[in-house]
Amino acid sequence: MTDALRVVDVAEEHLDAAWQVRLRSFGPGGDRDEWRKTALEFAQDGRCLGVVDGDELVAAARLWPFEQWWGGRRVPMAGIASVIVSPEYRGRGVGSLLMRAVLERSVEKGLALSALYPATTVLYRHLGYEFAGERYQFTFSAADLRMLGGKGVPVRKAGKADAQLFLELASKMHATQRSSGPLIWPLKQIESWLGDEDNFAYVAEDGFVVYNWSDGNLCVDELVAGSEATARALWATVGSGASIAKTVLAYVGPTDPIHLLTEHEAEAQTQVQRWMLRLTDAPAAIAARGFATGAVLDVALHLDDADLPANAGDWRLSVADGTGSLVAAEPADDAVRLGARGLAALYAGTPTAALRGAGLLTGGSAAVDSALDAAFGGSAAYMIDSF
Ligand SMILES: CC(C)(COP(=O)(O)OP(=O)(O)OC[C@H]1O[C@@H](n2cnc3c(N)ncnc32)[C@H](O)[C@@H]1OP(=O)(O)O)[C@@H](O)C(=O)NCCC(=O)NCCS
Structure with a gap:
């Protein structure tokens, strides 16, 4: 240079x-x-x-x-x-x-966090990013979706003016499902998608769907449903295109209820893109995250972070009542030791056994590992959007 x-x-x-x-x-x-x-x-x-x-x-x-x-x-x-x-x-x-x-x-x-879809992992791993979750595109039979019913649920066409409502409905669902991974876009961006005539949006009382055509198939960009009836109605609305589109591609999470509702799933055509995460402000990222309710944690943590030294040093990591904190502390001999990559993977719910197996977590004890797994665990992190 x-x-x-x-x-x-x-x-x-x-x-x-x-x-x-x-x-x-x-x-x-x-x-x-x-x-x-x-x-x-x-x-x-x-x-x-x-x-x-x-x-x-x-x-x-x-x-x-x-x-x-x-x-x-x-x-x-x-x-x-x-x-x-x-x-x-x-x-x-x-x-x-x-x-x-x-x-x-x-x-x-x-x-407090940074995430990206890596074209090469080397550059980003050197800087403390680690794999944290996936983006899935599942393939469903349009005919299957068409049969899901929900005919009694009122569904109306939606547009740009519904952007705030869409944000609120998605927020309600992700808070209830204790989701990890999905993005919240700036409102202006959501308005621009809803204003695009190539996107078809429909809203029900507790959910919405946005979909479009993609090479002769239909593609669901986002579907939020607060109840089984709404899920059936919205998926069936997309499936009503079955006479023309044989296949519906959908960006949804791996544990979305649709997997439990459809008769068949073309698993072989599932596409996966992996994304990486890094904590840029560790205390703020811990304070903002939700943790498993019932999990209790109070452990000494030593962090190495040469690229963002404000994160480095000795900390006390505590979790109770579904929330956490990371507070500066004196060094402790029994501290759990992590680098930026290990911290990112732990934050994303990677089991401590995997982190130890990759040399990304050392110190601590078996009891502390169990407590960390209970606090950070939950359903797998996923995104539905790329950026
Ligand atoms: C990827 C890209 C941004 C890397 O920029 P760069 O200036 O070459 O990166 P650096 O020189 O800082 O490399 C940092 C590390 O990443 C590694 N690296 C960079 N590009 C790599 C590649 N394509 N494959 C594997 N490793 C790569 C380097 O070898 C280096 O590792 P090392 O220190 O162990 O040798 C650049 O190649 C680029 O613009 N590519 C095309 C666009 C692209 O793919 N962007 C990334 C989108 S996520």
């Missing part, structure tokens, strides 16, 4: 160069003007960072201001997207330099 390389906030004057790096990184595609408009919005809100060599932009990355459900509570999360380094600068630490700045910016923005 040359001394001329430095991290900057991407500004309007960098956008032409950023487009060129993007073309070289992801190939052609996308509307340049649309891309520019969105890039500018990220830049103007301090959520687009770059690396310049002298005056020339050679790398960039964006931060989405999401919240993410963890144990049925909302945790502010930076969704990292469009990480790009110009080909002639790759393999020289530019991506790492950029991502370290991205982690710091996440903390500054009050985003």
Whole structure:
């Protein structure tokens, strides 16, 4: 690396160069003007960072201001997207330099977690990210869905004006199901999807569905249902397309009730994309997460975190009544020892036995492992969206 390389906030004057790096990184595609408009919005809100060599932009990355459900509570999360380094600068630490700045910016923005879909895991693992969950696309028979019934449930067409209602219905369901993983998008983004005539949205009293056409199939982007009757009605609404679409692709969690309602499932066509997580502000991330009700934990924790040193050191991790805290403490000989990767995986519910097996958790005791598993465990973390 040359001394001329430095991290900057991407500004309007960098956008032409950023487009060129993007073309070289992801190939052609996308509307340049649309891309520019969105890039500018990220830049103007301090959520687009770059690396310049002298005056020339050679790398960039964006931060989405999401919240993410963890144990049925909302945790502010930076969704990292469009990480790009110009080909002639790759393999020289530019991506790492950029991502370290991205982690710091996440903390500054009050985003206690950071998540991403990795195109390569090496870069991100070096920086403390670890696999945390999956995004599934299941394949159902449209004819199966059509037969689910729910005819007595009133369902109406929905649009842009229903964005806030959709957020509230989804929130109610994820809080009740104590979900881990699903994203909460900025309201403006939800309005834009609902305003798109290619998306078909329907709402019932305690649920909604958004779906569209995808290569001759129907594809459910999101379906929220607060009751069995509503689930049947909304899935059957999509399945009513069975005369044209034989297959319905659906982004849903692996334990969604639909798996228990349909007769058949084309498991062989299930697609899985894995995503990674990192805690950027460990005390804030622990304080915001929901934990298993009934779990009680009070353990000494030693964290190593060279990239975000505010997380490093000795802590007391406590959980009671479904909430947790991480408070600075004196060093303890029997402390559980974790690095950033181990902490991220534990947070996402990875069993301590797996963490020990991979060398990501040491110290502590068998009794502490059981208590950690009980507190952080629950249903597997999943997302329905990529970003
Ligand atoms: C992926 C990308 C951002 C990495 O940038 P970079 O500047 O080359 O990264 P660094 O030099 O900081 O590399 C950091 C580590 O990741 C490793 N790494 C980088 N790219 C890799 C790849 N494609 N496959 C495997 N390892 C890779 C490096 O070897 C290095 O590990 P090391 O320290 O053990 O040698 C860059 O190659 C790129 O822009 N690719 C095209 C777009 C893309 O895939 N973006 C990622 C979207 S998630």
